[in-house]
Amino acid sequence: MEPFDLAVVGGGAAGFMTAITAAENGVKRIIILEGTSKLMEKVRISGGGRCNVTNATWIPKELVENYPRGGIQLLESFNRFAAGDVYDWFEKKGLKLKIEEDLRVFPVSNSSSDVIDCLRKSALSKNVEILTKFFVKEISKTPDNIFNISSLKKKVTSKNIILSTGGNPSGYKLAQNLGHNIVKPLPSLFTFSTKEPNLDECSGVSIKGIDIEIKLNTKTFQNRGDLLITHWGFSGPAVLKLSSIAARELYNQKYKFNLIIKWSALSYEELKEKVNYLRLNKGKVNLINSRPLPKLTKRLWIFLLNKIGLDKEKKWADLLVDEREKMINILKRDKYIISGKGPFGEEFVTSGGVKINEVNFKSMESLICPGLFFSGEVLDVDGITGGFNFQHCWTSGWIAGMAVSKLNH
Numbered sequence: 001m002e003p004f005d006l007a008v009v010g011g012g013a014a015g016f017m018t019a020i021t022a023a024e025n026g027v028k029r030i031i032i033l034e035g036t037s038k039l040m041e042k043v044r045i046s047g048g049g050r051c052n053v054t055n056a057t058w059i060p061k062e063l064v065e066n067y068p069r070g071g072i073q074l075l076e077s078f079n080r081f082a083a084g085d086v087y088d089w090f091e092k093k094g095l096k097l098k099i100e101e102d103l104r105v106f107p108v109s110n111s112s113s114d115v116i117d118c119l120r121k122s123a124l125s126k127n128v129e130i131l132t133k134f135f136v137k138e139i140s141k142t143p144d145n146i147f148n149i150s151s152l153k154k155k156v157t158s159k160n161i162i163l164s165t166g167g168n169p170s171g172y173k174l175a176q177n178l179g180h181n182i183v184k185p186l187p188s189l190f191t192f193s194t195k196e197p198n199l200d201e202c203s204g205v206s207i208k209g210i211d212i213e214i215k216l217n218t219k220t221f222q223n224r225g226d227l228l229i230t231h232w233g234f235s236g237p238a239v240l241k242l243s244s245i246a247a248r249e250l251y252n253q254k255y256k257f258n259l260i261i262k263w264s265a266l267s268y269e270e271l272k273e274k275v276n277y278l279r280l281n282k283g284k285v286n287l288i289n290s291r292p293l294p295k296l297t298k299r300l301w302i303f304l305l306n307k308i309g310l311d312k313e314k315k316w317a318d319l320l321v322d323e324r325e326k327m328i329n330i331l332k333r334d335k336y337i338i339s340g341k342g343p344f345g346e347e348f349v350t351s352g353g354v355k356i357n358e359v360n361f362k363s364m365e366s367l368i369c370p371g372l373f374f375s376g377e378v379l380d381v382d383g384i385t386g387g388f389n390f391q392h393c394w395t396s397g398w399i400a401g402m403a404v405s406k407l408n409h
């Protein structure tokens with residue numbers, strides 16, 4: 001059988017984008033090889049079943065700031081195909097999108113199945129062949145530069161190949177066998193677990209715009225964002241982003257570290273004024289019934305009072321000097337001992353993968369093995385939560401597909 005022009009290993013977001021782009025730009029014989037029986041399974045579960053397709057951060061320079069790893073290399077890529085291009089790409093294919101208040105982009109239908117349908121139909125309409133249950137075990141190259149791609153039972157040959165295997169370890173092994181180095185894959189975008197007594201009583205409390213901080217030996221990691229208290233600890237965009245920024249260092253710490261939460265961005269003096277105001281003007285009111293920071297919910301306020309050993313029924317006028325000190329201190333820097341990663345949050349990606357200095361980002365072609373391309377999470381690129389990881393899949397997939405279409409077939 002004549003070799004394919006392009007074999008795509010992995011039927012996820014990146015693989016589909018590569019195949020569609022190549023097909024729409026003239027590449028004739030394309031096959032997607034998917035190891036499981038399901039296509040785009042991660043797209044299906046993404047964004048809580050809604051699929052956060054991208055983020056309405058239109059300017060490439062601003063977009064790259066959302067990638068703790070790979071950002072610099074991505075600037076040139078985003079100058080060619082960024083979030084606005086993705087938005088148009090899907091809308092032209094009939095998938096209506098919407099931008100939410102926090103700039104995340106979702107299908108208007110709020111259904112990830114519509115994203116999957118859009119991609120699958122686009123591929124099929126261009127005669128892209130799709131083979132499921134074809135788990136690639138081995139790839140070798142013949143002296144006349146044809147790739148032999150084998151699963152346990154079958155074999156396919158192709159002139160070009162793209163690895164779009166996501167965070168699957170098999171993809172790293174295949175890349176290594178073709179000469180590539182792998183940056184150790186580690187989790188990113190995880191939540192934090194703590195055994196802090198009674199915190200679970202605040203489970204479900206969500207607070208906007210909170211500064212959180214992790215200090216590790218010589219390095220300090222900080223982030224501001226929305227914080228969610230869960231029954232196991234902390235989650236929400238602020239935590240997910242911090243886990244991404246500090247992914248490698250937290251791994252080295254075995255995910256045991258101290259988290260500082262700054263419930264207030266006010267200075268010590270400003271907080272002291274607020275506390276004094278309540279003492280002088282609401283002296284007869286119980287602590288529980290008047291909070292110095294309205295954004296702290298009642299449940300959280302009770303928890304914090306307990307944590308510093310203050311009786312919630314105590315009157316503001318009866319607060320002693322050292323009790324006021326404790327209150328101000330916990331609002332400024334509240335410490336939690338984090339005992340590990342929590343269960344997966346909304347998103348979860350792999351940091352690490354194929355070394356990016358071994359890939360030509362103008363084409364996504366390997367600098368080591370000509371004819372081999374990469375797209376998506378298999379690369380050592382990862383973004384924070386908010387649609388940035390899919391954006392990288394679309395961009396790298398589009399660039400690879402365009403590059404393959406420029407080759408002679």
Ligand SMILES: Cc1cc2nc3c(=O)[nH]c(=O)nc-3n(C[C@H](O)[C@H](O)[C@H](O)COP(=O)(O)OP(=O)(O)OC[C@H]3O[C@@H](n4cnc5c(N)ncnc54)[C@H](O)[C@@H]3O)c2cc1C
Pocket residue numbers: 009010011012013014015033034035036038039040041042043045046047048051052053054134135136137164165166167168170171345346347348349375376377378386387388389390391393
């Ligand atoms: C719960 C969850 C929610 C998420 N939500 C979002 C979100 O809303 N927005 C966002 O931007 N990001 C989100 N992400 C991250 C995003 O899903 C990934 O970054 C993205 O799916 C990566 O796409 P990919 O095509 O590179 O890899 P994948 O989606 O992992 O696809 C790789 C495919 O390759 C196949 N494969 C692997 N090895 C082989 C092999 N040897 N042979 C054949 N096939 C193989 C796999 O079966 C898989 O189908 C989420 C992740 C998770 C886990």
